[in-house]
Amino acid sequence: MIKRSTSFFLCVVAGFLAAADAPGQTLSSFDFLRLEPSAQAAALGGTILHASSPQSSAILYNPALLSPVADGSLSVSWLNHLSDLQSGTVTYARDFGKLGVAGLGVRFFHWGDIDRADADGGRAGSLTSSNTALSAGLSRPWRSRFRYGANLHLAYTSIAEFNALAVAMDAGLVYHIADQGFTTSVAAVNIGQSLSRLGQSREAMPVDLRAAVSKRLRHIPVLVGLTVYNLQHIHEVSALDEGFRHVIFSLEFQAIPAFDLRLGYNHRKRNLKSDRRLDMAGTNVGFGLQIRRFELDYSFSSWSFAGLHQFTITTRFNTRDQ
Secondary structure: OHHHHHHHHHHHHHHHHHHHOOOOOOOOOHHHOOOOOOOHHHHHOOOOOOOEOOOOHHHOOOOEEEEEOOOEEEEEEEEEEOOOEEEEEEEEEEEEEHEEEEEEEEEEEEEEEEEEOOOOOOOEEEEEEEEEEEEEEEEEEEEEEEEEEEEEEEEEEEOEEEEEEEEEEEEEEEEEHHHHHHEEEEEEEEEEOOOOOOOOOOOOOOOOEEEEEEEOOOOOEEEEEEEEEEHHHHOOOOOOOHHHOOOEEEEEEEEOOOOEEEEEEEEHHHHHHHOOOOOOOOOEEEEEEEOEEEEEEEEEEEOOOOEEEEEEEEEOOHHHHH
């Protein structure tokens, strides 16, 4: 059974890699799927370093990161974006034993009220726009050091009376050496197709092929990580600065067992910098605090002239501990 499942998984990944290399991958109304699923991921620059995350929201980053430690985990994340833009995520995970660990998720992004104008530029009231995605996934162990997983997404976007629908899939693989504190992972996310469109052309999906590696230092409680993303465009890199735009540097310091400090740097977001002397665009900081069955995560992402604050609250409904 495991051999058949593994063969199927490898076939899916091969299909993802082929599809991701297709031309015409441009910005679309489904780009809200790029938003970080949790404050933990946002604080690390847009990545997750642990081999198995206790938060169910990890399934939206790499489905293979969902493991039995997330059993009964309910995570609620809220991002107060620029202006009156609002974004949120709700995820839940359950361990079904030999079947694997399953996860469900709902994401939304609301653009607030937008001024509407006619063809001559005259005001014609206001309109609303929103995005929603429903997700379901499953992860399973393979041998002693591997986990693999896959997700299915149904995404919906609307602008006034217009709307579009799309389906997408993720696949991920994680390799972990526990006694060395070493983890490496790969994932292909948001590979899919729009079923309907807002305008004349078909909406593109925000495809991302990524790989990450992390190592826990031996004598100090620090986890360092390096993530490379958008690998489907790596062949277009012609300069060192362009190469760094595909890299995320991350660090997590565990001050005490229930408190973590996090730091991430994403060079691509340096595009948001201003001409001021001190500019922290691309830098992300945050923390994680655990109190009994609750965990609070916070992140601050610098956008030069402003900053994004994201909060995630995780609790557990695990009957096995009762």
